[in-house]
Structures are given as structure tokens and as C-alpha cells.
Amino acid sequence: MTSRWDEAMHGAAELARATHPHPNPKVGAVVLDASGEVVGRGSHAGPGSPHAEVVALSAAGDRARHGTVVVTLEPCIHQGRTPPCVDALLAAGVARVVVGATDPDPRVQGRGLDRLREAGLEVVTDVAPAESIDPAYFHHRRTGLPLVTLKLAVTLDGQVAAADGTSQWITGPEARADAHRLRAEADAVMVGAGTVIADDPLLDVRLPDHDGFQPRPVIVVGGRPLPADARIWTRDPLVIDQGADLTEILRLVANEGLLALLVEGGPRLAHSLWAGNLVNRGVFYFGAMVAGGYGRSPFEGVWSTLEKARPVTVNAVTRLGGDFRVDFTPA
């Protein structure tokens, strides 16, 4: 369904998507004056920074009076490090607030909207694209865990590495550039100790048009020491010891403010996450090559019988040079 607010909401969503504010939500806002002209824009840069509505309202100044604020997420009603946005909206004298999604944070959950209605403002809700702007935030506020995306590069016959541990590169340059864009959307990139030892990865974003934000590397270690000269040490990795179970490990990651977690293998870590039902989304890149034999499969372990396979919903199949990418969500 389209609404008259779609264009402004689209603009607000674009502002939100360009930010890296976690553990706070990605929020964008656009202020329209009483005649419908855009007079202010804003987004939230992260903890301690002014919220999107406040940035947009201060850009609009007096022109916000009797106007409309279009914002991707419900305005907050609680005093955090900055004052409640609901108060700022009331003080600015706007007539209407258009909201993409209700805030799942227990301190808000619709109370911001109630307060605006009580004060006599018109409140319009559920204008798309709502949650898709920041799925990791919604997932975290509902579960306490980061949103886990499992990314792997696989041969057409389902191998992620040869028997000698080599796997660079199964996919071509287009797929690898795409994988860097996936990293650019993440707060953190996690691998197991085995991958650090075998591949010596940097887990950073290397793209010409990149905004400079780098995801934090996270390494799950076990009994083996990590190489002292591993390149990952130059990137201030969060190193988590096996002592805790994987749900606990994920909770630790979330507590560091890392809500969008990209897991890049290897098979042992992938198996642990899959077996624990902890994978929320999958991105498999299928490289245009056939291994022609058994090396390492994406998940360590044995597939004992057909019914142990878990159905998934394939959301997209994308061609990337000679390779292709499959996006799926476990059913």
C-alpha cells in the first residue's frame, strides 16, 4: 500500500541506513513544513549523540511548527543520555508524526506514540519499510542476541575447503567484492580459531567507495593458541574463549554493542551455530568450480538421515560474475 508519506519515509530510511549507531537503533527523520516542503533531515550517529528527530527538528527551526515529522522508528519517551524525543516534538509544535515501526525496546513499546496522541498530535504508523532498515536492532531487543548471518563460499559440489585446508579463492572477484559489502553492513565479523590459523584473514572491508566504518573482528578460540604474528591482531579483535556456550558467546558479543554479526566460518564454528539453532540468515556464495571430491563440507559433522536436514526459505538468488549468491532464512 502506498501512502502520501512514502517518499519522505524513503528519505528517512536512506539516512538511517547510512549510520552505524549500534547498540542504539538506526533512525532517520525528515521534517516537512505545513505546506509539505522538506525543511529538515537528521539521523542518529550513536550512543550519546542527539536522536534523529532532534537533529531534523533543529535543522528545521520554526518551520517545523504545524508541520509533520516522518521518522523510521517510534520517538523515545525515556530519559537516556539525551532527553526524550517526544518532548522535543511537542516543544516544536508539530501537528503530525509519521512512524515506520514501533520501538521494541521495553522502555518505549508504543508509549511514545500514546503520549503524542494524548497531546493531540495526529500519529500515523506502520509506513514501510519499518523493521527492514535495522533488523539486527529489532532482533536484539526481542532476544538479547545479535542477528547472526552465516556466510560461506562453497564449490558447486558443496565444499568450503580442500583436504589440505586451502580455500582461497573458491569465488571470483565480483562475489568477493559482494562479500565485502556484506561485511560493511555488519558490526562484527566472527570466525573460529581454525580459520585464523588456516587463512590468516583480516576480516576488514576493502571497497573503494566505503564509508570507513570497519566491523570488529571476533574470534572464538579453543585449546590451540592463535599465531602471535596473525594479521588479525592489528585489528583489535574481540577474542572469546570456548569456556562459555555459544549462546553465552553471542550474548557477550551483543553486550559489546555488536548487534549485526556476520559469521564467516569455518566448518566447526558453523556446525556449532547451526546445531544450536543460532543462525538467523544464510548467505552462501557458490563458486563456479567443482571440487570433485571430499575436502571440508560447510558444516563439520555427519548428516545421519534425511529428516535431520532443516528446511530453509530461499529469499534471493543473485548472479555475481561467474558465481552466484543464495540468501536464505532457516524455516
Ligand SMILES: NC(=O)c1ccc[n+]([C@@H]2O[C@H](COP(=O)([O-])OP(=O)(O)OC[C@H]3O[C@@H](n4cnc5c(N)ncnc54)[C@H](OP(=O)(O)O)[C@@H]3O)[C@@H](O)[C@H]2O)c1
Ligand atoms: N569457504 C569458506 O567460506 C570458508 C570460510 C572459513 C573457513 N574456511 C576453511 O575452513 C577451515 C577452518 O575451519 P575449521 O572448522 O578448522 O575451524 P573454525 O570453525 O574456523 O574454528 C574452529 C575452532 O574454533 C574453536 N572453538 C571454540 N569454541 C568453539 C565452538 N563453540 N564451536 C566450534 N569451534 C569452537 C576450536 O578451537 P580449538 O581446536 O583450538 O579448540 C575449534 O577447533 C580452513 O581450511 C579454512 O580455509 C572456509
